[in-house]
Amino acid sequence: MSFEFAARLVDRRLDVQFSVPDGETVALLGENGAGKSTVLAIAAGHLVPDTGQVSLDGRVLLRVGGGNRVDLPPHDREIALLSQDPLLFPHLSVRDNVAFGPRSRGRSRRASLTEADRWLDEVGAVEFSARKPSALSGGEAQRVAVARAMAADPRLLLLDEPMAAVDVSVAPVLRQALRRVLAGRTAVLVTHDPLDALLLADRVVVLDHGQVVEEGPTREVLARPRSAFAADLAGLNLLNGTWSGEHLRLADGTTVTGLVTGPSPESGGQAVATFRPGSVAVYRDAPAGSPRNSFTTRITALDPLGDLIRVRSKHLSAHITTQAAADLDLVPGIEVSFSVKATEVSVYRL
Amino acid sequence: MSISRRFGALSFLAVAAIAAALLAGCGSSTKAPTAKPVTLTVFAASSLTGTFTDLGKKFEATHPGVTVSFDFGGSSDLVAQIQQGAPADVFASADESNMAKLASDHLQGETPRDFASNTLEIVTPPNNPAHISSFADLGHPGINLVICAPEVPCGAAAKKVAAAADVTLKPVSEEQSVKDVLAKVTSGDAMAGLVYATDVKAAGAAVHGVVFPQASSAVNTYPIVTITGSKNGALAREFMTLVLGATGQTVLAHAGFARP
Amino acid sequence: MTHQRAAAIPRWIYLPAALGATFVLLPLIAISTKVDWPHFAALISSDSSRAALVLSLKTSGASTALCVLLGVPMATVLARTSFPGQGLLRSLVLLPLVLPPVVGGLALLYTFGRNGLLGHTLAVLGIRIAFSTIAVIMAQTFVALPFLVLSLEGALRTGGQRYEVVAASLGAKPTTVFRRITLPLVMPGLLAGAVLSFARALGEFGATITFAGSLQGVTRTLPLEIYLQREGDPDAAVALALVLVVVAVLIIAIARPERAGR
Structure with a gap:
């Protein structure tokens, strides 16, 4: 079982196909405007392509053009989204933020809070539990956001430049937290930093102008890029x-x-x-x-x-x-x- | 309405004053026209709107150069305005108590004269859905009776008549004015109301009127008076004479008013 | 709270601002000078005054609740969806804001009155609206609803949908998102809208007198009582007017939007 993605969007000149094997993290690498965010938006259910099919663990989430049309609403896709802005719900405490996912999926309040505590511990944020998001630094908030996304127990995690808005000095802590929670998880990581790809992803898909120009195991692509574009971008x-x-x-x-x-x-x-x-x-x-x-x-x-x-x-x-x-x-x-x-x-x- | 009218009159006076000053400045060779335009200002109860507008036209026809300007409103409002110095020459009230307020402020130019009276009449929608035929019928439940609030003259009259007829009225609403009562009846929401005979006449085919004998226990008398300090005292008295005379009485009778 | 210097405003702007404030405040001062203070307590505690005040507070409360029940969904649909004719619909919904209340009262009369659009249906169902307290609440809701819709729609638009998107990605169904995220986030705007609606309902006169009538304890709210007393007992009218002003000021002060903010 895995995540299969294929979509074409003519007016954004996007034509992308890739898959994520079960339990692996794929990094979508590319410059601004390469189409990374569009891919995420389609996967999360915020954008419908001209044609395409997206399926997760054998369940069709989206099918446009060919076959019965399917377009599951975002809340029904079991895909959690983590963006560069933590977007913690400002009116809820850190603990209630993390408990939001399990609560929304029908778990009891007590079970949801237990789950929240477990994930807060996982990202090293137990101490913030009772605080309001406004009392957290950017890096702390992002770690809580990671815990919140994980607590929702998604089949797929989408990470949209999760380190971009975080201070350089706290990036390593966040990166470690992500490494821990992504182990054995199916995830798509959008980034333009090859280092994030190196440390967090098993595989890399390089996008340029809406096309996949290269893909393969992370270290292989980063160390020996076959395309000049990947070399320019990754070139590490x-x-x-x-x-x-x-x-x-x-x-x-x-x-x-x-x-x-x-x-x-x-x-x-x-x-x-x-x-x-x-x-x-x-x-x-x-x-x-x-x-x-x-x-x-x-x-x-x-x-x-x-x-x-x-x-x-x-x-x-x-x-x-x-x-x-x-x-x-x-x-x-x-x-x-x-x-x-x-x-x-x-x-x-x- | 009344504000804009008054404003109009004021601005006219202001323009006239400025014009006069300018003319005086130009020298004495220019003569003012022989029939100097005069405006006679009449404050009258709103129930007199139709009849007095009519009489005003008749007065202007026999008095060239004279314009009659009306301010129609609730009698108590008009009295308050006169007390605050509004430039009225004549005041015609819908009741005696409001007229009496002017006497205590020494604003009556002479003794007021009664010129008309009005009595209550039952008003129903044209098809009279509740089959009202007597004052006693107003005591029946479920007819959605609407009358004036006891605080206003038409309500006070209704209370008096009910007491005289020994009927307990259970209105669903006590309105601010006869106009409001009439509106509730013409819309069909009230099946009966108590208004003045003149209102029934004015509403024409939109309503059905039921006259009842007990109305005589509350006769509303309309007095008229000139105002102290009026610049047009003579004209004001002439207007009063018109209202009290044959012409005035014919017009008022035609509108449903009774003699005082 | 902060010691930051605000961006400078032109000095001359204080003059028209002060003029405007004087224009609003002076009549309020004038009315309090007209009050017959020695008899104030007696004037405002008469049966009719008390009945009017209680009725006003009750009906305004009920119509505010009705505004919230109807206005929150309306504002949500206007702010979060797009469909053909939405602009026109928004203008129509906000119409009571600019209509003379008397026109609103007439419109209600022609809808719910005995001979109105729904009059026959209501009569068959045995429902009488005219001359009842329900009619007062309806008239108040009619004129106050746009205030709630307007301020809430503004809050919804300003807030954006980013949190809702995240909540949905965490598996929350639209109803859960609405209840646990959307509503709490716009609570300050909702509260401000509700206060405005309550204040508008409290002052409502034209639509009420046209549609509901005027009977002590049933339909005669404070503004109607003031208007009536003006005729018979001007001192009572002035005293009650002051009470209305004080109640309105209290409500706005207690629930003013800045306080409701996070």
């Missing part, structure tokens, strides 16, 4: 390894030093290091005695990228100026050294 250097307690040890024995973001990985546990291609410097010879991370690698391709050149190797890419590329006399096939400061590298627990 990702390195998997085990955490030694101080640095990340890759399979080939190379060590990577970086800043741990979010909860610290366990020693010997899986972790991932990420850095942006723009922060990579390229040398013909490895600089000696530098505090930088350095990776010796062979150039596979050189792509123009506006004023920059993207230097690609098997696993990594670097963006450098055309002038620097000419000075270094770079051509595919030669061996170079990619160097990146430890402060530019983020390490995440997996």
Whole structure:
């Protein structure tokens, strides 16, 4: 069982098809106007496409054009929506906000409150229980919104840029809360931040101008984007390894030093290091005695990228100026050294 | 209505005053026209609207250059306005008690003269659905009787007549004025009402009237008087004479008024 | 509450504002100077005065309740749906706001009167509306309803539908959303509308006297009593007018919209 989505909307030039396997989270990645929000609106039942079919766990939620027309109202779709604005009901306490879903589905008041307490605990928001939403910070409110969406026990969770309106300093806490609740859940996450996709999604669907341009397992798409568009958008250097307690040890024995973001990985546990291609410097010879991370690698391709050149190797890419590329006399096939400061590298627990 | 009329009169006076001042300033060579326009202001009870408008026209016809301006309203309202200094030359009241209020303020130019009287009459919708034929029938339940409130003259009269006839009236509504009573009867919501004979006559085919002998126990007398300080004292007295004379009495009788 | 400086308004604007305030307040002061204070208590506690005050409060309360029952659904339909002719319907619904109340009374008479549109049907059912307290409540509701619809529709539009959308996504059926989200969120607007309706009902005169008649304890509300007493006992009329003013001011002060706000 899973979520199947197919819809065409001519006047928004949207033609999208994708599916979410049961218990997985799919990230819809794309720039503003790519059609991500339209997809969510159709799935949630706020917009009817010209043609399309949407089904969840074998139940048809929407069918337009072809077959009997079906258009279930939003409250009957078992799809919860979490947007960037927490939209907690201002007249209800935090606890009653979270209890709203189960209460609306006919559970008793007592059972609904128990369910609310469980989910507030899950997102680390028990202490706010009695407060009114107006007394919460943006990040706290969003965590409560997550708990509220989960307490409704939806078959599918739609997350529309849930981190966009949250302060950078509290984003990691919220991201962790989402990671916990999304485990084993069927969910669609709309984002333009590849990092959110990396940490929260199993699969990625990349949208551009209303079309799916690429899809696949998250790390594969982010690390080795096949389309130039996905590369521009995602284009993140990702390195998997085990955490030694101080640095990340890759399979080939190379060590990577970086800043741990979010909860610290366990020693010997899986972790991932990420850095942006723009922060990579390229040398013909490895600089000696530098505090930088350095990776010796062979150039596979050189792509123009506006004023920059993207230097690609098997696993990594670097963006450098055309002038620097000419000075270094770079051509595919030669061996170079990619160097990146430890402060530019983020390490995440997996 | 009455406000705009009065305002009209006031603004006319103001314009006339300004014009006169301008003419005087221009020099003495220009002579004013021989028949100077005069406005006679008459305050009269609203039940006199039809008859007095008629008489006003007749008066203007025999008095060239004279305009008769009327202010029709409830007698108590008119008295209050005169007491506040409204520029009335003549006042015709629908009852004696309101006329008496002017005497205590020394506003009567002379002794008032009674010029007409009016008595109550039963009024029903044209088909008389409740088959009312006597005053006693008004005591029957379920006829939706509407009368005036005892606070207003027509209600006081109704109370007096009921006492004289020894009939207990159970009205469903006690209205502010005879006009309101009449409206409830013509709309068909009330099957009987008590109004003045003149109102029945004025309503014509819209209603059916039932005369009853006990009405004589409450005769409403209409007095008329000139107002102290009137600038048109002579004309005001002439108007009073017209109302009291043969012409006036014919017009009033035609409208259903009885002699005083 | 806040010490923030509000955006400056032109100084000259205080003059016409003060003029307007004087225009409204001066007549109220004038009426209180006309009151026969030594006899005030006796004047307002006569049987007829008390009956009129009690009737006024009862009927205004009932018509406000009726306004809420009918006006909340009307405002919701106007604010949350769109259909052809909606603009026209809104104008018609708000018509009593601009109609002279007497015209409203006539319209009601031609609808519910004995010879009115529904008169025969009502007579068959044994229902008599004219000259009853029901007629007073109907007349008051007719003139007061637009006040509630107008302020509530404004509140609904300003509030938007974002919370309703979220509530539906949590599985709440439309009725649940309406009861638990929509209504509580527009409560300040609803309260303001109800207060306005009550005040309008309390002052209602023209439609009542035209449609309901005037009988002590049954249909003669405070404004009708004042109008009647003006004829026979002007002192009582002035005293009662002051009572009406005080009651109206109290109601608006107690339930004024800012207080009802979150």
